[in-house]
Amino acid sequence: MGTFKFSMKMLIRDYKKSLFYGLTLVFAVAVSFVFFNIINNNQLADQSIAVGGGTWQNVQTPFSSILSFLIICFCCFMIFFANNFFMTRKTTELAVMGMSGSGYINSTMYVLYQTFVLLALATPLGLLLGRLVIPCSNAYMYERLHISKDVNIIPQEAYIYSFLLVAIVLAMICVLTAGYLHRNDILVLLSQEKEMNFHGSSNKYKPLLYVAIYVFGIVMMFMNPHSPNAYIAPTLVGVIGVVGMIRYVLPDVIKHLKKGVFLTKRYRLISISNLSYSIQRSLLLFTLMTVSVTGMMAILAANQQNPREFVTSVIGYIVVVLLLVVSIVYKLIMEAVTRKTLFFNLWKIGYTRKELKKIVKQEVIMYYAILILIPLVYILFIAGRFIYYGDMTISFAVIFTSAYVIPVILSGFLTYFEYRNAVVKPIQGGK
Amino acid sequence: MERKEILVADKITKIYGIGTKNLFEALHEVSLTMYEGEFVCIMGPSGAGKSTFINNLSTIDIPTKGKVFINGTEVRVMSEGQIGKFRYENLGFIFQEFNLLDSLTIFENIAVPLTLANVNKEEITQRVHDVAKKLGVEQTLDKFPNECSGGQRQRVAICRALVTNPKIIIADEPTGNLDSKNSHEILSLFKELNEKEGVSILMVTHDAKIASYSTKLLYIKDGIIDCTIEREGLSQKEYFYKIVDINSSESQELFE
Numbered sequence: 001m002g003t004f005k006f007s008m009k010m011l012i013r014d015y016k017k018s019l020f021y022g023l024t025l026v027f028a029v030a031v032s033f034v035f036f037n038i039i040n041n042n043q044l045a046d047q048s049i050a051v052g053g054g055t056w057q058n059v060q061t062p063f064s065s066i067l068s069f070l071i072i073c074f075c076c077f078m079i080f081f082a083n084n085f086f087m088t089r090k091t092t093e094l095a096v097m098g099m100s101g102s103g104y105i106n107s108t109m110y111v112l113y114q115t116f117v118l119l120a121l122a123t124p125l126g127l128l129l130g131r132l133v134i135p136c137s138n139a140y141m142y143e144r145l146h147i148s149k150d151v152n153i154i155p156q157e158a159y160i161y162s163f164l165l166v167a168i169v170l171a172m173i174c175v176l177t178a179g180y181l182h183r184n185d186i187l188v189l190l191s192q193e194k195e196m197n198f199h200g201s202s203n204k205y206k207p208l209l210y211v212a213i214y215v216f217g218i219v220m221m222f223m224n225p226h227s228p229n230a231y232i233a234p235t236l237v238g239v240i241g242v243v244g245m246i247r248y249v250l251p252d253v254i255k256h257l258k259k260g261v262f263l264t265k266r267y268r269l270i271s272i273s274n275l276s277y278s279i280q281r282s283l284l285l286f287t288l289m290t291v292s293v294t295g296m297m298a299i300l301a302a303n304q305q306n307p308r309e310f311v312t313s314v315i316g317y318i319v320v321v322l323l324l325v326v327s328i329v330y331k332l333i334m335e336a337v338t339r340k341t342l343f344f345n346l347w348k349i350g351y352t353r354k355e356l357k358k359i360v361k362q363e364v365i366m367y368y369a370i371l372i373l374i375p376l377v378y379i380l381f382i383a384g385r386f387i388y389y390g391d392m393t394i395s396f397a398v399i400f401t402s403a404y405v406i407p408v409i410l411s412g413f414l415t416y417f418e419y420r421n422a423v424v425k426p427i428q429g430g431k
Numbered sequence: 432m433e434r435k436e437i438l439v440a441d442k443i444t445k446i447y448g449i450g451t452k453n454l455f456e457a458l459h460e461v462s463l464t465m466y467e468g469e470f471v472c473i474m475g476p477s478g479a480g481k482s483t484f485i486n487n488l489s490t491i492d493i494p495t496k497g498k499v500f501i502n503g504t505e506v507r508v509m510s511e512g513q514i515g516k517f518r519y520e521n522l523g524f525i526f527q528e529f530n531l532l533d534s535l536t537i538f539e540n541i542a543v544p545l546t547l548a549n550v551n552k553e554e555i556t557q558r559v560h561d562v563a564k565k566l567g568v569e570q571t572l573d574k575f576p577n578e579c580s581g582g583q584r585q586r587v588a589i590c591r592a593l594v595t596n597p598k599i600i601i602a603d604e605p606t607g608n609l610d611s612k613n614s615h616e617i618l619s620l621f622k623e624l625n626e627k628e629g630v631s632i633l634m635v636t637h638d639a640k641i642a643s644y645s646t647k648l649l650y651i652k653d654g655i656i657d658c659t660i661e662r663e664g665l666s667q668k669e670y671f672y673k674i675v676d677i678n679s680s681e682s683q684e685l686f687e
């Protein structure tokens with residue numbers, strides 16, 4: 001009872017900490033609902049078979065259903081990501097609870113009560129949001145497929161599956177929360193200081209290996225004969241290279257830069273250290289972004305002629321980029337908040353606020369430049385191949401690329417302002 | 432006089448980094464018996480294992496080898512629930528980082544352990560005000576932690592540790608952020624709790640003056656108890672000089 005009260009009190013007081021999680025939940029439920037609507041909509045079954053008198057059952061699972069399914073899985077993943085984040089921000093109160101004698105079960109329940117409430121609020125909101133979007137997505141697809149049907153009709157299964165999904169997510173969250181608290185005892189919770197440690201490479205050849213893998217992915221594209229699906233394997237290879245480069249090459253490069261040319265550069269030294277740390281902290285998101293964007297490029301290009309597939313992919317693409325961009329911004333801003341003291345100390349030793357802003361700016365610009373460049377190389381090669389073989393118009397490639405680059409640049413601005421407000425603005429008071 | 436043993440450490444060893452290449456033995460077979468009503472102070476150079484020792488002694492951490500008994504029961508055989516109950520009923524923790532919750536007012540921060548134990552509102556208000564008065568943070572009760580000074584926050588953390596009327600206070604450098612006047616006020620309060628209410632205290636400090644309030648001093652060095660001194664009949668001043676002596680024999684080595 002006491003735990004419940006405390007849990008609710010903290011949820012209300014600390015609503016800002018739950019905001020990201022809550023919004024992710026709403027969004028994920030809405031997206032899943034929209035895609036369950038696509039999967040379960042008989043009207044959208046493969047037209048040739050439907051026209052030929054076949055029933056829904058003997059229609060082969062269309063690709064758009066698989067894609068919808070993947071996007072729903074992606075949403076679940078984002079929920080777990082947000083959940084994990086939610087947990088890591090609760091360490092202080094969990095430690096205080098431990099000191100006050102709350103056992104493992106109480107601590108777990110403390111988090112779960114909050115999760116239950118959030119999910120209970122997010123589910124109806126998400127369904128409502130989905131309900132508003134579905135007529136639009138339906139209308140678009142019906143128009144493309146020349147179907148005349150009331151766009152407001154939503155198959156019952158879409159609701160049922162959405163609720164089922166929420167139930168599954170809930171069960172998973174319970175397991176994850178219990179697991180997280182089990183692994184982190186009070187001592188760990190008390191000392192959740194974010195140490196900046198890099199796992200620099202011990203092996204000289206490891207960085208080279210990953211650069212080679214990244215390049216090999218590109219070479220692979222030219223080895224396979226051109227076909228819409230030929231770019232999935234090379235992309236996967238490339239991603240392995242990307243992850244390895246970020247983990248092993250980047251810290252090395254930065255270390256050398258810091259020892260060499262940047263040692264005497266007043267701002268660079270700090271911004272680049274922060275940058276390296278930020279990238280390591282968001283490695284997973286970084287990877288996902290690369291996989292999704294390049295993968296989606298290949299899928300979209302392959303399905304330009306099938307409206308149902310194409311629309312599903314477009315919506316999917318928007319959802320994925322949006323969710324990832326928001327998560328990255330969020331993650332970076334959270335990271336920034338932990339640097340308050342660092343910047344305050346820099347100010348104390350004589351950096352001006354203007355210089356501090358510059359440091360922030362440099363870090364943010366470099367971060368987003370890397371985020372854009374790494375997948376861009378692959379996108380350009382894939383698009384180039386498609387255009388060369390006449391399977392893609394240049395305008396399509398441009399639209400696709402800007403659909404990636406523009407949101408990323410926008411989020412860069414957002415990150416910069418939020419970051420600056422978090423670390424430089426508080427200094428103004430002189431404190 | 433029959434004295435009750437409340438905390439017993441029996442040859443506890445703590446090894447950090449198990450499962451990795453860099454094993455580090457922070458404590459080596461340390462034993463201690465702490466009786467009810469004792470005021471034990473722990474000193475020693477930085478990195479000697481003081482925090483490790485009190486964490487292991489107070490259920491916050493589990494030793495790699497050896498046993499810890501609280502009230503005669505071995506910690507390892509106690510259930511989560513039992514340890515939790517023991518913590519709530521007996522222990523008040525004060526750490527160097529205050530671990531205050533930024534989104535709660537000072538009042539609410541102090542009240543957290545009571546809220547969790549589902550104590551009723553009137554009693555919470557009463558107890559929080561009492562303890563806040565004792566530590567001179569009454570005026571800050573409606574403020575938020577970031578509107579308070581470092582010393583005030585430290586005192587609030589102490590309030591939170593004391594609000595459950597613990598029988599044992601576990602404190603890791605509780606006066607680290609306080610000026611000497613404030614430190615001595617708090618130590619006087621500890622001393623009063625210790626003498627009048629029989630509260631036992633286990634405290635780490637670097638300050639010999641602070642340590643001179645204790646009844647027993649352990650000097651830890653390189654993971655073992657290097658020496659122990661008891662105050663027994665000495666005046667606080669004499670005891671203080673003895674403590675200084677131990678500490679300075681340590682620093683003496685610097686000049687050799």
Ligand SMILES: Nc1ncnc2c1ncn2[C@@H]1O[C@H](COP(=O)(O)OP(=O)(O)OP(=O)(O)O)[C@@H](O)[C@H]1O
Nearest residue numbers: 447448455457475476477478479480481482483484
């Ligand atoms: N989690 C950990 N992992 C590995 N080694 C640790 C860990 N915590 C402490 N140590 C090591 O154990 C030794 C004792 O640490 P401890 O924190 O107990 O020292 P201390 O006496 O409290 O020092 P201080 O006065 O600086 O607080 C130190 O050498 C420290 O490096």
Ligand SMILES: [Mg+2]
Nearest residue numbers: 481482483603
């Ligand atoms: Mg310590």
